Amino acid sequence: MSAIHLRNLVKRFGDFTALQPMDLDIADGEFMALLGPSGCGKSTTMNMIAGMEEPSEGRILFGERDMAGVPMGGRGVGFVFQNYAIFTHMTVRQNLSYGLRMTGKPAAEIERRVGSIAELLQLSPMLDRKADRLSVNILQRVAIGRSAIMEPAIFLLDEPLSNVDAAFRAVMRTELKQLQREFRQTMVYVTHDQLEAMTMADRIAVMDHGVLQQVGTPLEVYNHPANVFVARFIGAPGMNLLPGRLADSDRGAVVDLGPLGASARLPDQLAAAARASSGELLYGFRPEETTIVKDAPGLALAVTFVERIGARTIVHFDAGSESVKAVFDNDVDLTIGASAIVSPNADSVRLFDAATGAAIGRA
Amino acid sequence: MAQIAFRNVTKRYGRTLAVDDATFTVEDNEFFCFFGPPLSGKSTILRLILGLETPDEGEILIDGKPVNAVSPAARNVAMVFQNLALFPHMTARENVAFPLVERKMPQADIDRRVAQVSEKLHIGHILHKPPAQLSGGERQRVAIARALVRDPAAYLMDDPISALDARLREETRVELKRIQRELGKTLIYVTHDQEEAMSVADRMAILEKGRIRQVGAPVEIYDRPASIYVASLLGSPAMNIVAGRRGAAGIEAAAGAIRLAASAVPEGTIEIGVRPEDLKVAEPEAGEAGATVVEVEPLGGYTVVTLDAGATRLRALMRGQPDIRPQSRVALRCDPARLHFFGQGGGVLVR
Amino acid sequence: MSAAAAKLARQDGMTIAGAKREPTQAETEASRLGLRLTLPAQILVLFIALFPLLMQLYISLTDWSPLSGVGWWRAGELWNSFANYTDLVSDKRFWGAIWRTAIVMAVCVPAEFLLGLALATLFADNFPGKRVFYSILLMPMMVVPAVAGYMFFMLFQSGGPVNDILSVFVGGPVTIAWLSDPTLALAAVMIADIWQWTPLMFLILLAGLVGVPEDQMKAATLLGANSWQRFTTIVLPKMKTIIIIALAIRVIENFKIFDTLYIMTGGGPGVATETISVYIYKVTTQDLIWGYVAAIALAILIVLSIAAVFAMKRMAAAREA
Incomplete structure (x- = not known):
């Protein structure tokens, strides 16, 4: 079994706690992304799974098997390093066959397996090239092939796309995902890029400051962020969050956003949940879930900046200490200095407890 | 105040043409961006402007005056390096003041200038800290302050925020644009x-192997790319390029999934470009060729749908989170007015 | 070919591979000026480098000796053409010295290399007290060779500490005459050399070892390589160049072994530890036949130069592969 279970896993470096107690279950054959900013503990978690670092506390199980004391060479995990760690003094063929040679497989089998993995990764024409003069794109495939040839049940990838240029990254994302379907292993993918996590992973574990924030499918973490950090981190741009407090108006329960006025009426369920919380709220809505309205209630805001990026136009609005961003199609007609009434779509509104940062109204 | 112009500038490194017959003009106060894949000549152009390289042919003009023979120090252009290159053993203030101290400027003048620049960049409150104690964005501003303190006519930046996290990059690019506007x-x-280039640039130049392929405002280039090369460089996912074939009912592309009236397609069209956001997915009508959904990638506010029409792979960018399942059959629709037609050699054809 | 294409082709000629290209007039002028400005310095350097060699060559073709009564520039009066060289071929003592030098080299350099590599491997990991051990380990290298010679001279006396320690193991008095026995004297000399120069080997190899990328070592581990396999498949290949350099330095230095040895044994007993440097020294200071000395020195220089060129070519070939 190649499911991975992390039980109360903790990592401390001296006084610094890199990972707070963490529980995570990664199913057999699942593509799990560990997502977070640098220093969030994602790489530490991965290194412990690989056996490069010892947990300070807690257990790591592969299926039923406890990995405590199992050295990294004995765990049978494939690992793709951020810089690929290709053996530059060897040819592509020698790189691919390395693991098989070291574990004493017969020459005929090695040749057959190298041949088929090279075919799969389109490395056949360059098998006898020296690995120190290859482009990043090829190096990456060599790194994947070198691990995949060992047919590990678990595959760990440490930001494998961060050295690839932007244009090629999109191609590699698709390729990686197809490879995972091909090999059907459990895949753990470390990244700081929410786009990579969203597009590739079956589920995402969002981390920050050594604390696991939320685990869920890409759409779960996007639609129902568990807290303010996840809300801001997922999405490009992240969720808009405006401070306010619950108020009653003739329209029903609304959020009083101070100088920005009042929000639209809250759905009853959300209002009920908000009533049960402490009072200070953060009113959240996705930049993509906004409409410019003429004679309807909304937030009257001034445009501070307009970014037109390909298919989307991101409009930045001045909202006091905060800035509100909204994403529109390119036909939007707003220029810097103009003002507009921005109305968040009702069912996209999320509320958070300002004190704890936790989402209100849904677990 | 500075206008910077290249007139037929060529620069070679051995057999390689790093910059090939480049002609362009960067107007005064403009945020001008060079964009292209690695080794397309972007950094060489910066080095030529700085005077770190001499052109093999052609002329570089700053404010209309030829500067080919002018030393880097006398050109009055400043550079912010990719790695920022702040001195770690100095405070932010010492870093900013460094170029002036080097020039042996009187201390009172140094203080005045540092104060002026710091105010513009909002770094007055962090001047006492060493770079190690600053956030990525703050370091960025200190590096810019150091470039600006000697009051250059123009300043250059070589991929200054590529080392930052994705999220921080989004914020920093807006900040950079604001700073440039205010300065x-x-x-x-x-x-x-590409996102960064489209976000910040007033105008941009697209480079390919040392040649300038198109110059214009990002919107212009995105909406009216001059060639397949330029079209595929901007936009994420990239523009779909499909071969157009003359059929019985007009022009057919992507195994019949896209059909166009012959009159809508200019003569000589070989390939047709469709931006993913212009490719609409609909219920197929009876007998329609259509396409198969291969992959659905949710981005949250958008969804990328990968489709196979015959042997042609297409990508559509849809708003929101549409309920589309892999393996389902769909029809493709597109507005002929939003298509791009490319002829021989990948050049755009104008209707 | 059109004029433009011809021009392009000419410019293209300026490749890194060094294909020929017509230099422009400005470039020719610049290089001429450069030559004029550096000419005096170049002549001086040439003179300093070449003069001793030419002088040697001149004297080696004569019977000149400081006792000849004429200045060295008049050595031509004692011309004997190639007699010194033909004498050399049949000089048994010379060949004996060469043979002993080769033996010392064949034992010391591999021993220093293996010890140095073992120590470097040990020091690549962290252990308590590493810095202190590191400093202690480097000390022999800092000792002046003459002092080291004196130290080992004392150690290997028949009433010296080496025999004292041995007697503890044997359980009775040991009075081995280390430096008067032909075989043991050579062994003692080699031990002293190994003691003094293993640290240098260690230092160079350690520098190479820490330069082996850690990620590649981890990758090898994850692919199932054990520590010996990692050593042979990753560490050694990565260190190839630095190993060749370390060996080359020690081979050259070892060929010139002199000071420690001379103080310990003076080349004796008899000629038992007489290496090539000791032999040359003796012929120079005792026999005073300088024409012959010059011939020996030149012969060795020529042989060494050929060996060095050969080694460098092999090294370059190894790097290409």
Whole structure:
């Protein structure tokens, strides 16, 4: 079994706690992304799974098997390093066959397996090239092939796309995902890029400051962020969050956003949940879930900046200490200095407890 | 105040043409961006402007005056390096003041200038800290302050924020744009990130192997790319390029999934470009060729749908989170007015 | 070919591979000026480098000796053409010295290399007290060779500490005459050399070892390589160049072994530890036949130069592969 279970896993470096107690279950054959900013503990978690670092506390199980004391060479995990760690003094063929040679497989089998993995990764024409003069794109495939040839049940990838240029990254994302379907292993993918996590992973574990924030499918973490950090981190741009407090108006329960006025009426369920919380709220809505309205209630805001990026136009609005961003199609007609009434779509509104940062109204 | 112009500038490194017959003009106060894949000549152009390289042919003009023979120090252009290159053993203030101290400027003048620049960049409150104690964005501003303190006519940046996290990059690019606006100085910027280029640039130049392929405002280039090369460089996912074939009912592309009236397609069209956001997915009508959904990638606010129409792979960018399942059959629709037609050699054809 | 294409082709000629290209007039002028400015310095350097060699060559073709009564520039009066060289071929003592030098080299350099590599491997990991051990380990290298010679001279006396320690193991008095026995004297000399120069080997190899990328070592581990396999498949290949350099330095230095040895044994007993440097020294200071000395020195220089060129070519070939 190649499911991975992390039980109360903790990592401390001296006084610094890199990972707070963490529980995570990664199913057999699942593509799990560990997502977070640098220093969030994602790489530490991965290194412990690989056996490069010892947990300070807690257990790591592969299926039923406890990995405590199992050295990294004995765990049978494939690992793709951020810089690929290709053996530059060897040819592509020698790189691919390395693991098989070291574990004493017969020459005929090695040749057959190298041949088929090279075919799969389109490395056949360059098998006898020296690995120190290859482009990043090829190096990456060599790194994947070198691990995949060992047919590990678990595959760990440490930001494998961060050295690839932007244009090629999109191609590699698709390729990686197809490879995972091909090999059907459990895949753990470390990244700081929410786009990579969203597009590739079956589920995402969002981390920050050594604390696991939320685990869920890409759409779960996007639609129902568990807290303010996840809300801001997922999405490009992240969720808009405006401070306010619950108020009653003739329209029903609304959020009083101070100088920005009042929000639209809250759905009853959300209002009920908000009533049960402490009072200070953060009113959240996705930049993509906004409409410019003429004679309807909304937030009257001034445009501070307009970014037109390909298919989307991101409009930045001045909202006091905060800035509100909204994403529109390119036909939007707003220029810097103009003002507009921005109305968040009702069912996209999320509320958070300002004190704890936790989402209100849904677990 | 600075206008920077290249007139037929060529620069070779051995057999390689790093910059090939480049002609362009960066206007005063413009945020001008060079964009292209690695080794397309972006950084060489910066080095030529700085005077770190001499052109093999052609002329470089700053404010209309030829500067080929002018030393880097006398050109009055400043550079913010990719790695920022702040001195770690100095405070932010010492870093900013460094170029002036080097020039042996009187201390009172140094203090005045540092104060002026710091105010513009909002770094007055962090001047006492060493770079190690600053956030990525703050370091960025200190590096810019150091470039600006000697009051250059123009400043150059070589991929200055590529080392930052994705999220921080989004914020920093807006900040850079704001700073450039407030300073009102010519800024020449090199990046390999298309989002960044489109976000910040007033105008941009698209490079391919040392040649300038198109110059214009990002919107212009995105909406009216001059060639397949330019079209595929901007936009994420990239523009779909499909072969157009003359059929019985007009022009057919993507195994019949896209059909166009012959009159809508200019003569000589070989390939048709469709931006993913212009490719609409609909219920197929009876007998329609259509396409198969291969992959659905949710981005949250958008969804990328990968489709196979015959042997042609297409990508559609849809708003929101549409309920589309892999393996289902769909029809493709597109507005002929939003298509791009490319002829022999990949050049755009105008209707 | 059109004019433009011809021009392009000419410019293209300026490749890194060094294909020929017509230099422009400005470039020719610049290089001429450069030559004029550096000419005096170049002549001086040439003179300093070449003069001793030419002088040697001149004297080696004569019977000149400081006792000849004429200045060295008049050595031509004692011309004997190639007699010194033909004498050399049949000089048994010379060949004996060469043979002993080769033996010392064949034992010391591999021993220093293996010890140095073992120590370097040990020091690549962290252990308590590493810095202190590191400093202690480097000390022999800092000792002046003459002092080291004196130290080992004392150690290997028949009433010296080496025999004292041995007697503890044997359980009775040991009075081995280390430096008067032909075989043991050579062994003692080699031990002293190994003691003094293993640290240098260690230092160079450690520098190479820490330069082996850690990620590649981890990758090898994850692919199932054990520590010996990692050593042979990753560490050694990565260190190839630095190993060749370390060996080359020690081979050259070892060929010139002199000071420690001379103080310990003076080349004796008899000629038992007489290496080539000791032999040359003796012929120079005792026999005073300088024409012959010059011939020996030149012969060795020529042989060494050929060996060095050969080694460098092999090294370059190894790097290409």
